[in-house]
Amino acid sequence: MRAIKILGFFFLISFAGFGQINWQPTLAEAFKQAKVENKLVLVECFHPQCSHCISLNQNLDDPEIQRVLNEKYINYRIDISNRIQYQELKDRNISLIQWPVFLVFNKEDSLTNYVEPTELLASLKLQLANVEFSSDLKCDRVGIEEPNIDLLSKCGVYYRMTQNIEKNNEMANYLYFWLNQENIGSEKSWMVYKKSVSSSDNLLAQFWLQNLSLATQYEKSENVVKEIMAAQLQTKMISLYKSDKLTPQDVVTLKEELTKIGADETKILSFTWNLELITLIKSGDFKNAKILCNKVVNQFPTPGAFITVFRLINDQMNTSELNSFFEENIEVLTQKAVKNQELSKELLLQSARFYSKANNLKACRESLQKAAELGFNQQQEFEEKYCR
Known part of the structure; x- marks a missing residue:
């Protein structure tokens, strides 16, 4: 009887992980294991209060999906609400713009692809079975000779997530060219723009800055449109702050763009004071620099x-x-x-x-x-x- 119990115990141990995704305990462990098994690393990013995320995680209980993920990838999951886990993405200069999302890394720790998983189980199975899911996006090969708006948009999102503003602007300019062949003022154009573009230093952003009423018509909310534009102008502000080529004209242009989306004086000051102060210091205009400093601390005391x-x-x-x-x-x-x-x-x-x-x-x-x-x-x- 004891021998049967022992055999039963080992039988249970042997199948304890059967039918489950082999989630790694840490991202570091995932990359370590990926090198051993010569596999890609798949990172599921979710939020526990996101309804789409809940649906996705229910679908991940499907045995076929579990088999595919375990066979093809080393798996790890990040709870976006967990600050320590989310820091693992920030350490890699990755900023999510939506979730749930699957991030695909090669074993050298570089993000090569991403997938926005569908809620329908059958569609999710097709996504995971698609060989393109495992391949490099190759965004550096996409451009003026590649009239594939979907791929350009996906590469725009990729560069937005990896915070490569220069490449994101490049994709946005290509998108402007090809969308202009269809209908640059279409709802499709607006949807592509708001998802794929991170800054205003490109032709597509400049078009929509000039056509806010049209965007409002599609979005059905002027405030939402302004929030989308403000987020992109904030990205531009951060980019200018890091640039060693900042000019007074850059500050003037940013103020003009903020005015277009209806920003008041306080909002404009909060977006531009640091850039303006840098240009004043660089030019040796300490009198106006002091005036600006006092204006800032009086407005935000x-x-x-x-x-x-x-x-x-x-x-x-x-x-x-x-x-x-x-x-x-x-x-x-x-x-x-x-x-x-x-x-x-x-x-x-x-x-x-x-x-x-x-x-x-x-x-x-x-x-x-x-x-x-x-x-x-x-x-x-x-x-x-x-x-x-």
């Missing part, structure tokens, strides 16, 4: 806003022309931030940098000492960099 302005000044210049703005605000700001340890610490660090520019090395060291008392553990490193 919080310690966080002050510190953000302080940090940008410190990052952009090594001279003391804007020290007066710092000196006029530091005392009151210190009192406001004292209740928040992290804000106080950051304020002290930025203060040390300002004192360094003014060659007030004693005040620089004192600020870093106070920051150390709040938990800053790089005091010596910062002293050597700024206070000597």
